[in-house]
Amino acid sequence: MNEREYDVVVIGAGPVGENAADRAHKAGLTVAIVEKHLVGGECSFYACSPSKALLRPIHATRASQRVQGSVGAQVDPTGVLARRDEWVNRVGTSDELDDSGQVGWLDHAGIDLVRGEAKVVGERLVEVDGTTRLRARHAVVVATGTDPAVPDLPGLRDAKPWTNREATTSRRVPDRLVVLGGGVVACELAQVYAALGSTVTVLEQADRLLGRVEEFAATAVREALDRDGVDVRLGTKAVSVSRPGVSGEVTVELDSGDTVVGDELLVAVGRRPVSDRLGLDSVGAQSNDAGYLDVDERMRVKGVEGEWLYAVGDANGLALLTHMGKYQARAAGDLIGAVATGRDPDPDKTVPFATGLGSPQVVFTDPEVSATGFTADEAEARGIHTRVVDVPMDSAAGSGLEAEGYQGQARFVVDEARGVLVGATFVGQDVAELVHAATVAIVGEVPLARLWHAVPSYPTMSEIYLRLLEEYGL
Structure with missing residues (x-):
């Protein structure tokens, strides 16, 4: 067997694994990264990037239509799909996706790429495809992400449904698309395909979306999907699926006895961990009931002697968001680098405490939903004495310039005992860029009385912060 030795071995070359590898390498360590599919991972080829590449032309078209004096904007399905193809580096007219750009970055950074499926076979020992053994002198980092969850519904797997992977890379727009689920992926892709010409039906078991x-x-997004002609059915449970052939129409039977028929079925009901394929039981790694690896505050996997195994990103289940995984990976990489080189770890850089403050997130529907920290209900459940402040987005002067008849809402969730922000939500066109300022305020525990002195430029949508603070009483 071919054997190599490195300071650090990272399993998974998505953005999270890349960040962990990069930080460890910048500390002066030798690093190998193992990937069985595409360097760049789910986010680059099947999730974040392609879905936003599909959504942006739709949003830009609608934004143009909402401004007086701008006429003629239309969504061009062929152009939208071509733009998506550029973002995922599709090879010509094939279905092959090209990760050479990401591989080039690894080469430039000085990180060795090992292609194949990894398995942990001992302390600091990773085997790839049973042919190559990688020995880590200091640490092994698990950054394997998650796979789409496909529930055990009778007939579902035989029907060859789409997951986010097929939906974000499809070359064709089905006449009828049925979507199982009502989360972020379901809502974003329902809106994409409705705009591209599909008749879309969304089936969600809960009594609300998102x-x-x-x-x-969630109500604003539901109303937007209704506006777009999407048939949203809440409190609806699918009980079976049938499809005569892999290319025939698919029928979904509901618990009400009704059926919904489509040309494609998209399953968007969540994600599931894949770290159970790595043989981690052999080194004592602990997982929770959902299958995610249990980690301490420094992302070290519990149950493993010697503190050499780390899990970052989706693999630990703390926050299934690329940006939060990258944040954890940077902290873990810095910690590994410090320990390996005999330096005292800087807790300000090696403990990703913000993971527990409520992850920032954007739902890129039209309207957008950008949120950070805790919702009002989450804060209450944590025993925080809160005050909720709501204002309409059109109270900011910039919103009226952004779009005629701008629609939206903003909310602050304030910890009254400390006088600081613990949550914020913005709904409306182009609100994605508003959320980072709120994230800074939450992580920095900026007193609202001090935040009042952060003067927003006029006339921008950031003026909504002033309106929220005025509504609070400052």
């Missing part, structure tokens, strides 16, 4: 955001935000 269960992890403020209810007013």
